[in-house]
Amino acid sequence: xxxxxxxxxxxxxxxxxxxxxxxxxPLFYKGWYHIFYQYxxxxxxxxxxxxxxxxxxxxxxxxxxxxxxxxxxWYDAKGVWSGSATLLPDGRIVMLYTGNTHQNVQVQNLAYxxxxxxxxxxxxxxxxxxxxxxxxxxxxxxxxRDPTTAWVGPDDKWRVLIGSKVxxxxxxxxxxxxxxxxxxxxxxxxxxxxxxxxxxxxxxxPVSVNGPDGLDTxxxxxxxxxxxxxxxxxxxxxxxxxxxxxxxxDTWVPDxxxxxxxxxxxxxxxxxxxSKTFYDQNKKRRVLWGWINESDSETADLKKGWASLQSIxxxxxFDKKTETHLLQWPVEEIESLRLRSYEFEExxxxxxxxxxxxxxPATQLDIFAEFEIEYLASKGTGKKENVGCGNGAFDxxxxxxxxxxxxxxxxxSELTPIYFHxxxxxxxxxxxxxxxxxxxxxxxxxxxxxxxxxxxRLSMRxxxxxxxxxxxxxxxxxxxxxxxxxxxxxxxxxxxxxxNNATDINIKASLKIWQLNSAFIRPFPFH
Ligand code: DQQ
Numbered sequence: 001x002x003x004x005x006x007x008x009x010x011x012x013x014x015x016x017x018x019x020x021x022x023x024x025x026p027l028f029y030k031g032w033y034h035i036f037y038q039y040x041x042x043x044x045x046x047x048x049x050x051x052x053x054x055x056x057x058x059x060x061x062x063x064x065x066x067x068x069x070x071x072x073x074w075y076d077a078k079g080v081w082s083g084s085a086t087l088l089p090d091g092r093i094v095m096l097y098t099g100n101t102h103q104n105v106q107v108q109n110l111a112y113x114x115x116x117x118x119x120x121x122x123x124x125x126x127x128x129x130x131x132x133x134x135x136x137x138x139x140x141x142x143x144x145r146d147p148t149t150a151w152v153g154p155d156d157k158w159r160v161l162i163g164s165k166v167x168x169x170x171x172x173x174x175x176x177x178x179x180x181x182x183x184x185x186x187x188x189x190x191x192x193x194x195x196x197x198x199x200x201x202x203x204x205x206p207v208s209v210n211g212p213d214g215l216d217t218x219x220x221x222x223x224x225x226x227x228x229x230x231x232x233x234x235x236x237x238x239x240x241x242x243x244x245x246x247x248x249x250d251t252w253v254p255d256x257x258x259x260x261x262x263x264x265x266x267x268x269x270x271x272x273x274x275s276k277t278f279y280d281q282n283k284k285r286r287v288l289w290g291w292i293n294e295s296d297s298e299t300a301d302l303k304k305g306w307a308s309l310q311s312i313x314x315x316x317x318f319d320k321k322t323e324t325h326l327l328q329w330p331v332e333e334i335e336s337l338r339l340r341s342y343e344f345e346e347x348x349x350x351x352x353x354x355x356x357x358x359x360x361p362a363t364q365l366d367i368f369a370e371f372e373i374e375y376l377a378s379k380g381t382g383k384k385e386n387v388g389c390g391n392g393a394f395d396x397x398x399x400x401x402x403x404x405x406x407x408x409x410x411x412x413s414e415l416t417p418i419y420f421h422x423x424x425x426x427x428x429x430x431x432x433x434x435x436x437x438x439x440x441x442x443x444x445x446x447x448x449x450x451x452x453x454x455x456x457r458l459s460m461r462x463x464x465x466x467x468x469x470x471x472x473x474x475x476x477x478x479x480x481x482x483x484x485x486x487x488x489x490x491x492x493x494x495x496x497x498x499x500n501n502a503t504d505i506n507i508k509a510s511l512k513i514w515q516l517n518s519a520f521i522r523p524f525p526f527h
Pocket of ligand 1: 274
């Protein structure tokens with residue numbers, strides 16, 4: 001059965017079969033986490049988009065529910081596209097989503113649960129007078145989508161953002177509403193950035209500059225900054241910036257104009273798109289979901305019968321050390337999957353060498369690794385070429401690369417290096433180029449600078465799940481998701497190594513590694 005192929009993940013959320021893309025309307029309600037998602041019920045490629053639905057009590061084990069919203073009205077006949085949930089203070093739930101109409105016009109629609117006493121929120125009612133918002137003058141009918149979670153201002157009006165573009169300027173429109181039926185468009189955009197193109201799946205939320213708690217979307221005031229995120233297509237990814245929100249006119253200004261949305265930081269430098277956060281009132285945290293695409297061919301996807309998965313949900317907090325970055329970290333519940341653990345203390349890895357880590361099969365792992373550097377007196381130490389991620393992990397210089405080799409076979413004929421490369425600054429990278437002998441697979445080098453603050457050690461957390469590797473450097477300051485499709489390094493043949501391709505330093509690696517159990521992801525057991 002192709003669906004049970006080794007590429008199938010063991011603890012990442014994915015539908016039983018067929019195509020999935022963006023996460024939609026995440027929320028916590030009456031003891032259940034809900035995730036909805038862009039879903040093609042008919043095939044493993046994009047099309048016929050409806051809202052798939054699943055629930056969980058811990059964000060790790062999931063139960064599939066029936067499709068929540070179908071393409072059954074003129075205003076969403078060509079797709080029930082992305083949207084967000086808002087929990088109102090009186091207990092109601094509002095879902096706003098984009099409908100692609102029978103004529104391919106993007107409009108905003110309102111839906112709500114048929115029965116608020118049903119914790120599973122099985123049935124959704126579309127508002128009788130949908131659509132509630134049409135593209136305004138000056139905005140293209142195909143450039144108007146993905147409403148955010150709403151937040152309420154001191155005037156008791158709710159605000160919703162919708163992404164768009166004018167020429168090549170990406171931007172976000174602000175609508176105000178009291179009843180989620182009637183909307184007024186602000187004169188000013190919330191923000192715009194020339195040259196960034198269409199802003200998909202805009203996300204906007206407060207972060208606390210003082211503490212680790214997440215903030216509900218309407219929280220504002222001293223000690224609060226606001227994050228603005230937009231997803232830029234053409235594989236440019238999910239870009240964010242931290243800044244200040246001015247409620248007087250609903251505008252937002254980045255702290256650093258040189259690192260504005262789309263020209264600065266990314267949430268994830270790998271394969272990660274259309275992400276969305278929600279405030280989890282259950283655990284007082286802000287949780288981020290993102291869509292991780294396949295990098296094999298459409299033919300391969302049709303053959304295996306499924307495509308895409310969601311990232312492990314991540315908590316998002318403001319990084320007090322840099323004050324410029326967010327920190328993302330897998331939700332603590334993932335630790336409930338931990339089985340046997342293995343510890344390695346100060347393993348010395350000499351220039352140009354590879355050291356195997358004897359942990360048994362290495363397809364489902366939670367890895368935490370720290371690296372110390374020992375300059376070699378005999379070498380011309382400290383020569384700091386400006387290398388970045390280079391052409392990958394085989395491009396050697398004095399201070400890098402070094403790190404781990406995941407999903408590698410014994411002969412190292414297939415391997416995926418996750419590594420640091422130091423130069424004037426520190427880079428964190430993943431190299432897919434030798435991850436598979438298969439030729440019909442996209443294999444790239446991903447990465448970016450990662451600030452290392454004060455006396456911090458270099459560290460990485462890596463989640464390995466068969467065909468996906470999610471890597472977090474320096475506590476989640478720089479994150480990279482990658483897909484790998486080895487042909488040999490599968491099941492029992494997959495191994496883990498540490499490596500050092502730097503020429504002028506020894507590496508001392510200390511690691512704690514857990515085998516991870518599979519999550520239960522299966523249909524809800526209706527009686
Ligand atoms: N996916 C949805 C759109 C959104 C895009 C359609 C982002 O609403 O802009 O499936 O991946």
